[in-house]
Each structure stands twice: as structure tokens, then as C-alpha cells.
Amino acid sequence: MTSKKTHPSVQQFKEFVKKHPKLVQEVRKGNKEWQEVFEDWYLLGENDIVWKQYKGDQTEDSSEKETKSKSDFMTQIFSAVKQMDMDTVNHHINNMSSTISTIQGLFDQFGGSKGSNQKSATASQHPFSFRKD
Known part of the structure; x- marks a missing residue:
């Protein structure tokens, strides 16, 4: 298989998306489309104010919530x-x-009579003995 080299702007956009994980959530929820996000990124640039709401602070928030819940539990x-x-x-x-x-x-x-009960249970499972002639 031959591997295609992606355009440098696409590589830069991928890096931008990695820095802004909330964008991925917006696209998965159906609020935005990748084409729309790419065009906004291309036109507005990486440093526009619009992108601050999509910054990757969610991991810190979730870890803070987790430590608070653990301390509350304790x-x-x-x-x-x-x-x-x-x-x-x-x-x-x-x-x-x-x-x-x-x-x-x-x-x-x-427990002592358990062994004798097992023998009778196996005998009761096959009450008739059939043999081949």
C-alpha cells in the first residue's frame, strides 16, 4: 500500500484539534461539522478568541472532581x-x-452423609441398566 502525505495545513489542524479536545465533543454531539471547524480555523487562525471555550482544561476539571469526590467519601x-x-x-x-x-x-x-447421598443420586439418575447385545 502506498501512503499519502497529508497537506501541511491538515497536519496543523490535527495538532490544533489535539489542543482543543472540546471541539471533538462538539462534532460528535452533532453541533458542528469538521468542515465547518476547519474553515473557521483556516479563516480565523489558531489564536482567535473563539477557540478559548474549546481548550483542553477538561482533564484538570475531571481530576479535581474525582479528588473532591474521594475526599467527600472518606x-x-x-x-x-x-x-x-x-x-x-x-x-x-x-x-x-x-x-x-x-x-x-x-x-x-x-457432610458425613454427603458421600452416600452422591452414590444414590448417581444410581437414581440411571435406574435401568441398558446393555448392548
Whole structure:
């Protein structure tokens, strides 16, 4: 395959779009078309005031929002831990522990007859034995 060399103005436009990622969003939303954006860029130039709204500050905004949400979450966790009554928490943990122990005891008690139940289950799956003559 032969590769075509793109026009230098197209290369410059691609670099411009990389610096202004909100333009891509506008085109994907259907608010603008690439031809229209290219013509405006070609006529107005790269340094026009129109392009400031499309600058790539969105990554900083999203990272700031993410750190704020993480800090809010951690603040909520710490406030919930501070409000807990440790005696009540200890009581619930002990109840859960005894419940788990009871369930494990039931499994151990009925676990011994599990092997014989498996043999009878396989026999009940094939009640008649057919053999080829």
C-alpha cells in the first residue's frame, strides 16, 4: 500500500484539534461539522478568541472532581466511624461469629452423609441398566 502525505495545513489542524479536545465533543454531539471547524480555523487562525471555550482544561476539571469526590467519601466514612457505638458493633460481630459457627457445625454434621447421598443420586439418575447385545 502506498501512503499519502497529508497537506501541511491538515497536519496543523490535527495538532490544533489535539489542543482543543472540546471541539471533538462538539462534532460528535452533532453541533458542528469538521468542515465547518476547519474553515473557521483556516479563516480565523489558531489564536482567535473563539477557540478559548474549546481548550483542553477538561482533564484538570475531571481530576479535581474525582479528588473532591474521594475526599467527600472518606469524610463520610470517618464521620460514620466516629458516630458508631463500639459496644453495639462488638455485639453484632459476636452474633455473626456465633451464626457462622452454627452454620459450619450444620455443614460438618451433614457432610458425613454427603458421600452416600452422591452414590444414590448417581444410581437414581440411571435406574435401568441398558446393555448392548
